Amino acid sequence: MRWINRRPRRGAEMLLLCLPFAALVAAYLIGSAIRLDANPADKLLPSPAQLWAGIQRIALMPDPRTGEWLLWSDTAASLMRLAAGLGIATVIALLLGMAVGLLPYLRASLGAFVAFLSMVPPLALLPILFITLGLGEAAKICLIVIGVAPIMTRDLALRVHEIPREMIVKAETLSASTWLIALRVVLPQVLPRLLTSLRLQLGPAFLFLIAAEAISADAGLGYRIFLVRRYLAMDVIFPYVAWITLLAVLADIAIDRLRSRVFPWSDLERGA
Amino acid sequence: MSAISVENVWKEYGDQVVLENLSLQIADRAFVALVGPSGCGKTTFLRMILGQERPTRGRILLDGQPLPPEPGPDRGVVYQRYSVFPHLTVGGNVMLGPELRGARLTGRRFGAARRRLADEARAMIAAVGLAGSEDKYPAQLSGGMQQRLALAQALMMRPRVLLLDEPFGALDPGIRADIHQLMKRLWNEVPMTAVMVTHDLREAFTLATRVIALERLRDRPEERERYGARITRDISIWPPRVAGQRTSFDPPEGAEPPL
Ligand SMILES: Nc1ncnc2c1ncn2[C@@H]1O[C@H](COP(=O)(O)OP(=O)(O)OP(=O)(O)O)[C@@H](O)[C@H]1O
Ligand SMILES: [Mg+2]
Numbered sequence: 001m002r003w004i005n006r007r008p009r010r011g012a013e014m015l016l017l018c019l020p021f022a023a024l025v026a027a028y029l030i031g032s033a034i035r036l037d038a039n040p041a042d043k044l045l046p047s048p049a050q051l052w053a054g055i056q057r058i059a060l061m062p063d064p065r066t067g068e069w070l071l072w073s074d075t076a077a078s079l080m081r082l083a084a085g086l087g088i089a090t091v092i093a094l095l096l097g098m099a100v101g102l103l104p105y106l107r108a109s110l111g112a113f114v115a116f117l118s119m120v121p122p123l124a125l126l127p128i129l130f131i132t133l134g135l136g137e138a139a140k141i142c143l144i145v146i147g148v149a150p151i152m153t154r155d156l157a158l159r160v161h162e163i164p165r166e167m168i169v170k171a172e173t174l175s176a177s178t179w180l181i182a183l184r185v186v187l188p189q190v191l192p193r194l195l196t197s198l199r200l201q202l203g204p205a206f207l208f209l210i211a212a213e214a215i216s217a218d219a220g221l222g223y224r225i226f227l228v229r230r231y232l233a234m235d236v237i238f239p240y241v242a243w244i245t246l247l248a249v250l251a252d253i254a255i256d257r258l259r260s261r262v263f264p265w266s267d268l269e270r271g272a
Numbered sequence: 273m274s275a276i277s278v279e280n281v282w283k284e285y286g287d288q289v290v291l292e293n294l295s296l297q298i299a300d301r302a303f304v305a306l307v308g309p310s311g312c313g314k315t316t317f318l319r320m321i322l323g324q325e326r327p328t329r330g331r332i333l334l335d336g337q338p339l340p341p342e343p344g345p346d347r348g349v350v351y352q353r354y355s356v357f358p359h360l361t362v363g364g365n366v367m368l369g370p371e372l373r374g375a376r377l378t379g380r381r382f383g384a385a386r387r388r389l390a391d392e393a394r395a396m397i398a399a400v401g402l403a404g405s406e407d408k409y410p411a412q413l414s415g416g417m418q419q420r421l422a423l424a425q426a427l428m429m430r431p432r433v434l435l436l437d438e439p440f441g442a443l444d445p446g447i448r449a450d451i452h453q454l455m456k457r458l459w460n461e462v463p464m465t466a467v468m469v470t471h472d473l474r475e476a477f478t479l480a481t482r483v484i485a486l487e488r489l490r491d492r493p494e495e496r497e498r499y500g501a502r503i504t505r506d507i508s509i510w511p512p513r514v515a516g517q518r519t520s521f522d523p524p525e526g527a528e529p530p531l
Contacts, residue, residue: 184380193465
């Protein structure tokens with residue numbers, strides 16, 4: 001049989017899923033053992049025991065100096081920024097994307113402009129944001145918004161535009177006004193796509209968050225990583241990186257669950 | 273009354289003439305089947321009646337009034353695809369039109385108005401043979417059922433004209449025969465004029481009161497741009513078919529006329 005037609009069985013699928021993760025862990029453990037064997041004071045690849053001690057220090061006991069549970073207070077600060085940034089970006093994308101996708105006048109005036117904006121490298125704007133908005137939360141949230149909103153807006157406008165013309169005409173024959181077409185025909189059809197678009201922007205959003213926190217913050221996941229970098233505290237950096245990844249993965253899964261829960265038809269369509 | 277008159281209508285896209293000087297009178301409650309080779313402009317013609325496209329020259333009247341320049345509830349449509357909304361259930365699709373018409377702000381009906389509408393929708397769904405599927409999404413229906421749904425959805429608006437663009441073209445023969453039965457009954461029972469594009473001559477002669485063929489008379493490559501399609505055949509079915517006089521929208525026999 002051709003390889004394109006061979007499929008793993010259920011058990012094998014599970015095994016294949018775990019394989020790369022196991023390989024990663026194994027490679028780390030071997031590398032760590034070799035380095036520590038050569039130099040017990042090596043800090044680059046801490047042993048599992050050292051990692052566990054690091055995790056205990058940041059997550060399971062309060063910081064002796066400030067009395068804060070670092071991992072948790074950092075997570076709270078970062079997630080707050082992320083949620084605010086992504087929330088604002090989603091609302092902008094929804095309103096602007098629908099308007100640009102539906103109304104020829106707005107498409108004519110804003111379509112190219114949004115495309116232009118989405119090409120501005122957001123990180124290059126970071127200094128400007130810090131200068132104009134100060135070093136507080138506003139600049140960080142704003143960076144996330146600027147980083148993801150134009151792309152989400154474009155994606156949504158394209159999706160709106162892709163809705164078959166027949167469907168819009170059909171709605172007109174059912175006496176819908178522009179407003180009602182937007183509300184009852186277009187909005188429900190693009191909301192699932194908006195959620196998917198949000199999922200895809202989680203990665204960039206984290207990137208912008210960590211970049212902003214690295215430069216200026218007094219708490220946050222990115223702030224902590226760049227702070228302890230000075231002491232080569234890999235026993236803190238590795239758990240933080242793993243934790244950030246886990247957060248992103250969980251958010252991704254949660255948003256997709258939400259989509260198929262709220263819009264059950266969007267799964268049917270894909271299968272059809 | 274819902275007679276359509278087409279007066280010296282031309283349609284050009286850029287340099288290309290698609291339809292050339294069509295003139296046509298369609299009587300109230302006629303069922304016109306439009307046939308012709310692929311690309312001759314049948315869909316274009318239908319779109320002009322629908323208001324989705326405008327004639328380059330000439331005009332189209334509905335009951336003596338010029339057509340409004342955009343689609344509206346007086347002209348319903350059923351396409352081969354994309355006729356129903358994938359995000360609404362069967363019931364939701366059928367109720368959508370009256371909901372949109374009744375609630376201009378939210379597009380939704382609530383309470384007693386909704387219950388009344390739901391009853392009306394259920395009757396319509398049963399009339400097209402979809403009873404029991406009210407809560408399914410279109411993706412869970414077969415092609416034939418989706419077209420039945422599209423008919424029900426369009427008819428809820430009681431359009432004066434129903435436009436059909438190869439509505440049954442994708443269905444297999446057995447299912448097509450069933451839906452032809454339904455189509456005949458609906459045309460008899462609903463006070464509307466129907467114009468249907470089809471590739472299937474048998475379908476045309478089974479359903480229509482009149483079959484009209486569009487064709488390019490000059491179709492050599494160098495002529496194709498400058499000459500559009502014209503009406504080459506106009507056949508009235510004999511013996512004449514006449515739509516039912518009593519429609520399902522009339523009050524029952526002996527009832528008080530509505531105020
Ligand atoms: N929006 C448009 N812009 C330019 N040309 C168009 C447009 N719409 C249709 N045409 C042209 O008009 C001609 C008629 O198209 P139309 O879709 O009306 O044909 P049709 O008779 O419905 O064909 P079919 O049986 O394949 O559906 C075609 O040559 C097509 O290329
Ligand atoms: Mg066509």
